[in-house]
Amino acid sequence: MTRVNHTTPGKSSDRVRRREPERSKRDILTAATAEFAAKGLAGARVDQIAKRARINKRMLYQYFGDKEALWLAALEAAYENMRREERLLDVATMSPREGMAALMRFNFEYCSSHPEFISLLNNENLHKAKYLKRSKRVRELYSPLLSLISDLLAQGQRSGVFRSGVDPVDLYLTIASLGYFYFSNIHTLSTIFGRDLGTRASRSAQAELFVDVILRFLAP
Amino acid sequence: MTRVNHTTPGKSSDRVRRREPERSKRDILTAATAEFAAKGLAGARVDQIAKRARINKRMLYQYFGDKEALWLAALEAAYENMRREERLLDVATMSPREGMAALMRFNFEYCSSHPEFISLLNNENLHKAKYLKRSKRVRELYSPLLSLISDLLAQGQRSGVFRSGVDPVDLYLTIASLGYFYFSNIHTLSTIFGRDLGTRASRSAQAELFVDVILRFLAP
Amino acid sequence: MTRVNHTTPGKSSDRVRRREPERSKRDILTAATAEFAAKGLAGARVDQIAKRARINKRMLYQYFGDKEALWLAALEAAYENMRREERLLDVATMSPREGMAALMRFNFEYCSSHPEFISLLNNENLHKAKYLKRSKRVRELYSPLLSLISDLLAQGQRSGVFRSGVDPVDLYLTIASLGYFYFSNIHTLSTIFGRDLGTRASRSAQAELFVDVILRFLAP
Amino acid sequence: MTRVNHTTPGKSSDRVRRREPERSKRDILTAATAEFAAKGLAGARVDQIAKRARINKRMLYQYFGDKEALWLAALEAAYENMRREERLLDVATMSPREGMAALMRFNFEYCSSHPEFISLLNNENLHKAKYLKRSKRVRELYSPLLSLISDLLAQGQRSGVFRSGVDPVDLYLTIASLGYFYFSNIHTLSTIFGRDLGTRASRSAQAELFVDVILRFLAP
DNA sequence: GATGAATGAGTGTTCATTCAT
DNA sequence: TATGAATGAACACTCATTCAT
Numbered sequence: 001m002t003r004v005n006h007t008t009p010g011k012s013s014d015r016v017r018r019r020e021p022e023r024s025k026r027d028i029l030t031a032a033t034a035e036f037a038a039k040g041l042a043g044a045r046v047d048q049i050a051k052r053a054r055i056n057k058r059m060l061y062q063y064f065g066d067k068e069a070l071w072l073a074a075l076e077a078a079y080e081n082m083r084r085e086e087r088l089l090d091v092a093t094m095s096p097r098e099g100m101a102a103l104m105r106f107n108f109e110y111c112s113s114h115p116e117f118i119s120l121l122n123n124e125n126l127h128k129a130k131y132l133k134r135s136k137r138v139r140e141l142y143s144p145l146l147s148l149i150s151d152l153l154a155q156g157q158r159s160g161v162f163r164s165g166v167d168p169v170d171l172y173l174t175i176a177s178l179g180y181f182y183f184s185n186i187h188t189l190s191t192i193f194g195r196d197l198g199t200r201a202s203r204s205a206q207a208e209l210f211v212d213v214i215l216r217f218l219a220p
Numbered sequence: 221m222t223r224v225n226h227t228t229p230g231k232s233s234d235r236v237r238r239r240e241p242e243r244s245k246r247d248i249l250t251a252a253t254a255e256f257a258a259k260g261l262a263g264a265r266v267d268q269i270a271k272r273a274r275i276n277k278r279m280l281y282q283y284f285g286d287k288e289a290l291w292l293a294a295l296e297a298a299y300e301n302m303r304r305e306e307r308l309l310d311v312a313t314m315s316p317r318e319g320m321a322a323l324m325r326f327n328f329e330y331c332s333s334h335p336e337f338i339s340l341l342n343n344e345n346l347h348k349a350k351y352l353k354r355s356k357r358v359r360e361l362y363s364p365l366l367s368l369i370s371d372l373l374a375q376g377q378r379s380g381v382f383r384s385g386v387d388p389v390d391l392y393l394t395i396a397s398l399g400y401f402y403f404s405n406i407h408t409l410s411t412i413f414g415r416d417l418g419t420r421a422s423r424s425a426q427a428e429l430f431v432d433v434i435l436r437f438l439a440p
Numbered sequence: 441m442t443r444v445n446h447t448t449p450g451k452s453s454d455r456v457r458r459r460e461p462e463r464s465k466r467d468i469l470t471a472a473t474a475e476f477a478a479k480g481l482a483g484a485r486v487d488q489i490a491k492r493a494r495i496n497k498r499m500l501y502q503y504f505g506d507k508e509a510l511w512l513a514a515l516e517a518a519y520e521n522m523r524r525e526e527r528l529l530d531v532a533t534m535s536p537r538e539g540m541a542a543l544m545r546f547n548f549e550y551c552s553s554h555p556e557f558i559s560l561l562n563n564e565n566l567h568k569a570k571y572l573k574r575s576k577r578v579r580e581l582y583s584p585l586l587s588l589i590s591d592l593l594a595q596g597q598r599s600g601v602f603r604s605g606v607d608p609v610d611l612y613l614t615i616a617s618l619g620y621f622y623f624s625n626i627h628t629l630s631t632i633f634g635r636d637l638g639t640r641a642s643r644s645a646q647a648e649l650f651v652d653v654i655l656r657f658l659a660p
Numbered sequence: 661m662t663r664v665n666h667t668t669p670g671k672s673s674d675r676v677r678r679r680e681p682e683r684s685k686r687d688i689l690t691a692a693t694a695e696f697a698a699k700g701l702a703g704a705r706v707d708q709i710a711k712r713a714r715i716n717k718r719m720l721y722q723y724f725g726d727k728e729a730l731w732l733a734a735l736e737a738a739y740e741n742m743r744r745e746e747r748l749l750d751v752a753t754m755s756p757r758e759g760m761a762a763l764m765r766f767n768f769e770y771c772s773s774h775p776e777f778i779s780l781l782n783n784e785n786l787h788k789a790k791y792l793k794r795s796k797r798v799r800e801l802y803s804p805l806l807s808l809i810s811d812l813l814a815q816g817q818r819s820g821v822f823r824s825g826v827d828p829v830d831l832y833l834t835i836a837s838l839g840y841f842y843f844s845n846i847h848t849l850s851t852i853f854g855r856d857l858g859t860r861a862s863r864s865a866q867a868e869l870f871v872d873v874i875l876r877f878l879a880p
Numbered sequence: 881g882a883t884g885a886a887t888g889a890g891t892g893t894t895c896a897t898t899c900a901t
Numbered sequence: 902t903a904t905g906a907a908t909g910a911a912c913a914c915t916c917a918t919t920c921a922t
Contacts, residue, residue: 617838
């Protein structure tokens with residue numbers, strides 16, 4: 001019944017992980033993202049998140065407060081990750097048409113390879129953005145993106161490849177729509193149309209179609 | 221132990237409704253649609269559905285089997301309602317450009333006025349269309365719609381207002397994307413952009429923008 | 441919605457059975473016996489009994505009162521049926537040893553072919569004979585049986601084939617034990633011994649063994 | 661909302677028991693055995709078991725899985741307890757006749773003092789040994805018992821006190837029948853014969869009668 | 881007499897969260 | 902810091918019984 005613990009704190013070979021709060025936190029967030037994405041906020045199970053993260057449930061509450069706060073943390077991380085990768089595109093160095101095409105393709109492909117992003121956003125909208133409204137960070141992420149689109153639009157107009165009169169927010173919404181919807185509804189659409197929309201060929205053709213939609217919309 | 225019933229026999233507005241199975245069934249489906257749309261499949265509460273429908277919970281199980289079967293019934297009804305209203309547009313009698321614009325506007329406005337449709341579809345996709353796959357009816361609803369789009373496209377090509385080479389399914393996906401995404405993500409987008417995208421003015425402007433996107437895409 | 445009923449009461453070809461209360465009652469009792477025997481009093485479902493009997497549930501309550509009264513009715517019927525068949529043996533005309541052997545074999549075989557008898561008795565004992573105590577009829581059934589055993593014993597003692605000093609109730613309990621236990625516990629015993637005790641060969645050998653036990657017990 | 665705890669920390673008789681999983685498990689099993697024995701599997705209430713065990717219902721599911729697994733655990737424990745006590749008899753050191761008499765008496769008395777054993781077995785047979793079939797442990801308990809009976813039989817035959825030609829399994833079934841039936845049906849039998857079969861005098865006389873039955877059966 | 885829709889009190893089971901160790 | 906046993910409130914689902922028609 002008595003348990004003697006011979007491990008020395010700091011020893012990396014400890015069977016029980018100790019004093020690695022940052023790693024524990026990251027593991028929890030990764031596990032939470034997977035669980036929330038797979039089952040939604042209501043369907044996700046705190047026990048399952050703790051098990052996936054291989055941490056004790058108590059830690060989860062210690063680090064994040066409660067399930068809802070953990071949800072917000074996962075949501076913020078999803079937004080940040082998306083925008084971070086988007087920034088890496090370095091669209092500013094491209095030609096206006098190439099830049100717009102790259103933005104469209106990135107949005108489409110990111111949605112394809114990050115279903116958790118779509119799932120978290122859909123569920124957050126189910127809750128009328130209740131949790132996102134508490135976030136101070138996410139709103140700031142969109143300002144640089146809209147600036148970038150504005151710059152591309154202005155540059156394209158000057159060089160005559162884009163028409164004038166297109167609002168950057170309108171354009172962003174159009175790009176986002178085309179990128180998001182296909183994967184948000186891929187399971188119902190595949191079922192209804194009787195074919196798998198997730199194959200590489202389908203996705204690739206669809207991406208180019210949507211690039212075409214955008215460029216025709218912007219054409220003078 | 222004694223139960224006093226103050227209702228008058230024969231009065232149709234009795235608080236306790238009896239012997240009206242069809243009405244009970246309809247009430248359950250209406251209540252279920254509202255509850256599922258508001259909270260998702262996992263978040264919805266059977267007790268709450270029964271209370272909203274003003275029926276005994278037992279009836280719900282008698283008529284629909286279980287929560288999941290009720291979910292599928294609500295989902296099927298949502299699809300059918302959408303396609304039924306769409307058919308009432310009578311697009312076939314319009315000019316090709318008017319018809320396409322009407323389809324785009326209808327999709328956008330239906331999503332606007334039927335948030336439950338979006339919510340149910342999103343949640344069904346969270347479950348990878350598990351329940352929709354059991355449905356025999358929904359798949360049949362899309363065939364007439366695609367025929368209609370094909371006819372409009374062909375007619376527009378013959379009269380020179382549309383270019384050739386546009387696939388009907390691609391076009392449908394584009395229309396659906398633009399109609400769906402805006403309202404699917406309206407809460408997060410409103411939060412991020414700091415303004416209410418749900419106002420009449422916003423919606424109206426957005427609808428015309430998306431009609432423009434579609435017509436430019438189809439233009440020769 | 442309106443339903444016109446053209447059937448005349450008394451017509452035997454009615455789709456809906458009418459005015460056959462005795463048959464309905466018998467059907468209910470048969471169905472109840474099967475359901476109670478299969479699942480016990482607590483596990484049996486009134487809905488299932490009504491469905492098996494092909495009658496409306498309301499009839500069941502009309503004829504029998506409630507589930508517990510129906511249980512007692514089934515229990516009484518089981519006892520009566522057993523003793524009725526036993527009387528048909530006409531043991532009184534046999535020699536003492538043949539008569540005792542016949543009683544033993546009958547008990548064993550009746551338990552074999554009427555598992556519902558065992559099941560109902562076991563369940564009634566689970567309830568500490570709570571329902572049987574309300575019965576006025578069952579107690580009377582045993583008096584003739586004990587008289588019969590007494591007569592056989594006396595006759596056998598006079599003719600020298602049985603020893604004296606054997607109490608009729610003791611003997612009855614011994615016979616009943618050997619007949620009952622094997623089939624009451626046939627599933628657990630078959631599982632533990634790894635062989636099916638329900639085969640015709642097993643049963644037949646066992647019956648003769650138990651006849652032997654009884655006759656050796658009675659032998660001078 | 662506020663919760664007042666009047667218990668003194670450190671006192672071992674705390675009303676709220678904590679951190680004693682083994683004791684909790686044992687308490688659950690004890691409570692389950694009592695509840696199952698009193699009401700059968702279908703009639704037993706998980707709530708009641710939790711209340712009797714003075715544990716939270718959740719623990720019951722944590723430790724045993726579900727009601728049916730708990731049933732099997734109680735059933736296995738009942739078998740093991742019976743065979744464990746039987747082994748303590750140390751029959752092997754007795755004379756053959758004394759040994760057989762001791763086995764018969766033990767079986768009879770164990771059934772008398774452990775009505776839960778009979779009740780659990782009866783209910784398991786109602787379910788056609790569905791749960792016992794999943795058990796790997798119970799089958800092993802019977803092998804030593806049959807060996808013991810075989811040894812006693814052989815020894816008694818060599819010393820001339822038993823006849824030959826008696827099968828150990830047949831003998832075991834006879835002993836078990838005589839021990840089991842009387843108590844399995846004690847309530848219905850007491851009701852029918854109009855006297856309490858559970859008195860010390862009745863039981864004692866009955867035990868000796870059944871010992872007599874066995875010894876006469878084995879006599880040369 | 882006969883129907884089956886309707887009911888309220890429960891039934892087994894699960895959950896997010898807390899607390900003694 | 903870390904553990905996992907413990908909790909109470911709910912959850913989906915079921916039941917014997919009643920009642921309007």
